[in-house]
Amino acid sequence: MDFLSDYFLLTTNTAKTLYHDYAAAMPIVDYHCHLHPEEIYLDPHFDDIVEAWLTDGSNYGDHYKWRLMRANGVPEELITGSGDPWDKFQAYAATMERAVGSPVFLWTHMELRRYFGITDTLNTRTARDIYERTNAMLAGPDFTRRALLRRMHVDTICTTDDPADDLAWHERFAADGGDTFRMLPAMRPDKALNPDKPGFGEWVERLETACGDRVTGFDSLMALLAERVDFFHEHGARLSDQAADLVTYDEATPAELDRILDKARAGRGLDALEASQFRTALLVGLMSVFADHGWTMQLHLHAMRNVSTRGFAGHGPDTGFDALNDRPVAEPLARLLDAASRRGGVPKLLIYSLNPNDYLPIAAVMGCYQGGGVRQRLALGNAWWFNDTRAGIRRQLEVMAEESLLGNAVGMTTDSRSFLSFPRHEFFRRILCELLGEWAERGEIPSDEAWLGGLVRDISFNNAKALFA
């Protein structure tokens, strides 16, 4: 089979039919990504393929590529530094020559095909020609940020926004009549959930300013966060998204929570127990608020961030110096959900983990809190970050099928920092169809095309669209 042919990844005739007749044309709901609302609203062109693909001055770029370039011995000057764009592109091309089997290799060539119509393999011999052809096209009207989203039939895109953000860019986007797609905020209260991290006190002051009110204790912090959920809801938000790099459960009295909050605001440092008590109470409280609003809460578990001290000191967060951790998940997650179910209720939840060994424990715990007349109240989040690979996506789909209801899975997200990364949805849909096709042609599921095609459309798009119903 030719590289990236129409049938790539589609290993059976059933898969080919399911992908091309049911998945391919479905629009995209990208409900978790890191694209900036300002860039989407202002809709500028890219200076060149290096800005679109690798990095710009603000170190805002695709750290998946940066990690591979570092692994290939490329000096930082040509990764996130101020090196010449052509030198950077050459270095990336040389890196791709070594990246056989990497999803980044596949995505790179899918993006060259889907956006630029270039079918050449990127390497040091073709780099100059591809550099010049892509740069010429990037200057055209079909390559502004919004045009790239339109061309991928994006229906909805959710940005990642702090509770204290004013959502001004979302307001301007809506006031101008939007576009062929919706840009909606998703609330990311990570700063509230990290009272033991530097900047917590400053963040509380940002929240007070956004609300025009004071935080006088833990309950008032929760009240101001609930106010921001109302504000986000009025702006179309229907999802939250928070990282839980550690999943712990420790209870505290209201008085203890107030004391911990004061200590955190004063920057006096919290011990592990105090941080866990604060996070436990805040997560359970937020679950109640999200349940009241009918929101879907995304929990991103077990990242191990900023592993390299030097890397973090030199480049800041989200620059390719993160990993995953293998901390326990089942018991603390069960205790969090149980506390929520006994108090304000368990919201709709998408629970991701960076550690694929967590999939089965998470799915088993999830099954204990379904119900209340809500279809798939809890679902396993899609294969995330290091798991956004053919094997990782298959594993997540298999566990969702084996332990819950694959027909209710909520598709894929780019989770990206690149406007060119939307073929990751095609990558996912092909792997979904490949898996269903294999099961059907092994006789493990009925080869009922209409039924399977409907499920493919639901998993690829309809289930994600329903998050906003």
Ligand SMILES: O=C(O)[C@@H](O)[C@H](O)[C@H](O)C(=O)CO
């Ligand atoms: O949401 C997260 O915590 C991660 O997606 C994180 O932002 C990471 O840098 C990323 O973008 C992985 O795709």
